[in-house]
Amino acid sequence: MTSQARGLATPAQARKLHRGTLAAFVAYGMWGLLPLFWKQLSAVSALEVLCHRVIWSGLFLALVLLSQRRLGEVLRIWRERSSALAVVACAGLITLNWGIYIWAVQVDRVTEASLGYYITPLLSVALGAFLFHEKLDRWAGISTGLALLGVAVATWRLGSLPWVATVLSVSFALYGALKKKAGLDALSGLAAESLLCMPFALIYLAWKHGGAFFTGGPGTATLLILAGPVTAVPLLTFAYAAVRIPLQRLGFIQYFSPTLQLALGLFVLGEHLSGPMCFAFGTVVAAVLLYILSRPGQNRASA
Template identity: 40%
Template structure:
């Protein structure tokens, strides 16, 4: 469940003047960057239980918000093709969220950060393969360097960075599907919740019935599990505000705040190992992103600036 990038409408609270867009977008990326500090707090709940609570309580919050902004009309009259697309997007974001939660609760914060570093590059490759778009030469150089980085990480550490690749690819495909969903952010987030929520709630009821669920095991644990909803929804809504009020080039640069904060947390707080091969791989990724960002900035200067939404990252 993430920002749709749909057109702003009368019931879309994200539409408005651009003056607060930078603060909102930066706030969203900073909050996402602190997620490695939050999800481990929900233990002893397992990764799947945390994921289910995240989905269920986000849905509750979105139902309330959609009612407050009187946005239910946006969900009526959608075609079956739209609902099929939303279903596919829901499945992809479930994989993305689940792998991310598993990663940050199993000592893979740095690798999770790598996934969000390479996500923009994966997205442009998918645009070529799926949408038939053409990349400029400099963009191909960036993709090539990033591919070399993954190869170095694989060869140097002896393990494919599968967490990073799953995060990047699942969100890349998710972004492609969301381009086809004609809903504003709150309505889109709610629609995904309709599809994911019953499964998540059923799973949580089953866990409680067999006595392995952690909901209700102390007030602190219960409140933390409930807070998974607003912790998910608040940065998404902040991002939606920023995405509609800032140029795409600005958002493209701000998106690296999130993985950078996660990388710093993994290295300095969790003290995850950083052997030489891993440093080389990350340096190559950062070079690729620098090439990609500079090329994108130059391209934006060659055409009129247009405020367009990009994709949320967690």
């Protein structure tokens, strides 16, 4: 009896799964380490860094799609009214997400940003049930409710909403939901979004007479250009992983990124958590673990 007939992975399938899993860890690892990169640009305003991220990532992704002879996909997006409107909405959401995240790193709020990315997957589960009528089982509902309760109690104790975490989680969860509903490809969709925002970024930089790109020295200019590849390379790595491993495994690995961000904030960048924020983290992490452990059958199927 062959390994395939016994339900075991063939050597080729095992290699594919291994490479996909490694690529997923690399992608989320790069995203988790991004605060170290944005921290190098703390002398440049967050809005200016955002503009360069939009410009250089759009150009980099356009070159990647051109090399793959897929640039026509970006043009096809604009030919359909529904996909074009989705790109406009997604462009607004991802620009907001990028801008808030860059600013959060610059003002030493990496830990709060990491909380947002812990919440995002649970919020995506709730949006899936609301927008796509996906089945929300009891444990998924309890996990989502527990995470929201933790944030609500932290808000009450702090006297204000942890708005960085809230904006990052809501904007990215909505971004993912819109892309799914419109059926937008990760690479061509992001290229279309970046190219849409590029004229506005160029106008702002022209108004600033080039800003830090010309006044900050060659080191700063190089870092600003690298904002393009730094944005696109993790996405390309993620796209490689997403077609090679089960979504359940990919969903589990995604928590590697906010965990790295949290560790960087606490142990490298010298940030501190207040009591209410510790409570919020505790409940959100508990909710994440509850969600993961409540679906052993799915985990076994994905192993």
